[in-house]
Amino acid sequence: MLKNVLAFAYLLLFSGVLYAQTADELVEQAKQLEKQMNEGVALARYKDAIRIQPDNLTALIGASELCSREGYRQKDSDEKVRNYDEAKAYAEEAIKLAPENADANYVMAVAMGRKALIAGAKEKVAASKEVKKYAELAIKFNPNYAKAYHVLGKWNYEVANLNTFEKAAAKMLFGGLPDGSLASAISNYEKCRKLDPSFVLNYLELARAYKENDEQDKTIEVLKKAVSLRSIYQDDADLKSQCKKMLEGLE
Template sequence: MKYGILSVIALLFACMVYTQDMEPVLAEAAKLEKNLKETEALDTYISVLKIQPSNVKALCRAAELTGRIGSRFKDDNKKTEYFTTAKSYAEAALNQKQDYADANYTMAYAAMKMATVTKGKERAACLRDMKYYADSALLFNPNHAGALYITGKWNIEIYDLNVAEKAAVKVLFGGMPKASLEAAILNFEKARTANPWMLVNYLDLANTYVKNHSTGKAIDVLKKMVKMPPRTGDDESLKAEGRTLLASLQ
């Protein structure tokens, strides 16, 4: 009888913890992100997940921040460690809500990051997942800026494949998927309309315009980019790249 009562109490406590309102904590994490304190924001999202492991919003934000922070390491092993963790958060979010655009986006985002530290068949698989989950995100939200950006990035990645990588991609896709600079530009421009503050999108759009022999358009994009305020921890370094590229084009 004693153990039965204890079990009921433990179950009630677990239910109380699970249903605890995490919105104030999520708001604090979002505030930390806005103030470019991304490591602290990630720690706050993780604190939410310790109480509510299935909180989809916290899982999605933890996935993206882990991937973003991981990209800043120079060591590929360290990057891979972070990207693997990012993917685990994204998978958990998708398991909770498969029809959620952000959950599909973070899966595409994790795949995009993993593609930077893999080769051959493994990289081809990342590119496949990148496209599949970005398309899925756009199915649920056609104006998802992040998914539009990743679709543009995917076109560039496929366009730039070497011979060996093309062979691996053909096997996984059942043939060579269609990709072009024009398609990349279209998606980057759509992403810019959906979110005019995404500086990484500006830089990739400008580089794609350069590849497509549209230097004037690249210059216009970069002139706007370098005047914009930072919204992520990467934006100052992205702006520095943009200024360097702009100087080389003028």
Template sequence: MCTKFTRVLIFIGFVLFPAIIFAQQGENLKERADSLYRNYEENKALQLYEQVIEEDPNNYEALWRASFLNSRVGNRAEDESTKEQHFNKAIELAERALAIDSTDVQSNFVMAVAMGRKALISGAKARVAASRDIKKYADRALEADPDHAGALHVLGRWHFKVANLGWFERAAANTLFGGIPGDASNEKAAEYIEKATEQKEDYILYYLDLAKVYEEMGQEDNARESCKEAISMESKVIGDDELKRECQELIQQL
């Protein structure tokens, strides 16, 4: 015969049990997504992180990782429309991550990446306008973690792109925005990307971008060595083989 106390316990269990199961399922989903992320299975990881966000809209790690993955997946897309959809989503998710923690390295880093990717498929004026914010978020990321390889790479790319702006983009920057902040240079681009390779020695993209900077600086031997280093690395992510082919082509051009 159930006492009143026993009935209360049964009721509480009836109410809480589904919530506990739901929470456990959410944790398992996040763990699976994290495992895929660590193993560079980016498309699958992105799908799971999107499910995590649906169930837990304020899951900070899922937000910034989904933003980063949208930038990477979008960058590999073949058509501009798909690229733009992914990059816009990456910016939206980065904004949500920043709303939760605007001082953390990851939220600022993924915003810099998302805006940088979007800028590459935008017009000259939009690229110039975005360049100010890209540097701002990259700087903030490095304030939080001076050794963050991704942020170092982003800032290196920023210096390279801005230092080699075409006349129209530079004129637009001077006319519309009073110039671009910072004293961009190829030398600083090389410095930042070199630091990125020291932190992440197995990222093929970093070595290809460094080779391009060296080429622009007239340091052909360094450019070749950077490309050879990239070619010798194990391909881990979709697109790495294409980066290696770019390195081979660059070596042939030098």
């Protein structure tokens, strides 16, 4: 009897190790697929890893980030929301596992920020404070986190451009929001550029901020640099196309 119990325990232990290794292998496959700019299949691999090992932190973070990107590509608003909600759910699990992990906090900021951009006034304002909180936590746990500075830049840009109704909603819900400014957005974007000069999306957003700030020379400089960059992420080709179109409208 004891021998059977020990054999069964060994089998469970061995199966656990096997599944953990399989999850890790799937995560490595997902990372390679991301490098190949095949993010749809990479996302599927991360989800497979999570099904095998629900507490695989790397898989949860990867799935959250790719769900946010997938949502951004969708044309249908319901599909966008579905992907962003999924991204948030994965981020929540990651933060439960590792509340001081910079990546976990970053993907939460991204998921909430993406959804806020397509939400109504009250939902947008309600999410805004959380986006800032998680972006700042990511920077707290990793002061050189380039993409977290980008999110903070986007937060400043959006808060600086809230319309009258959104400002009224902020005042009603929270007594107002922390100050966000175009100058702070530019500063955050430039910090991101310094830390990660290859991040194409940051160049597009920085150019938009400079353009709104009536700094045409800097807008053109940023756009010219953007179109010369090597594509790293699946959306980079489209982002560079947007930069090129914007540049042609200025020259």
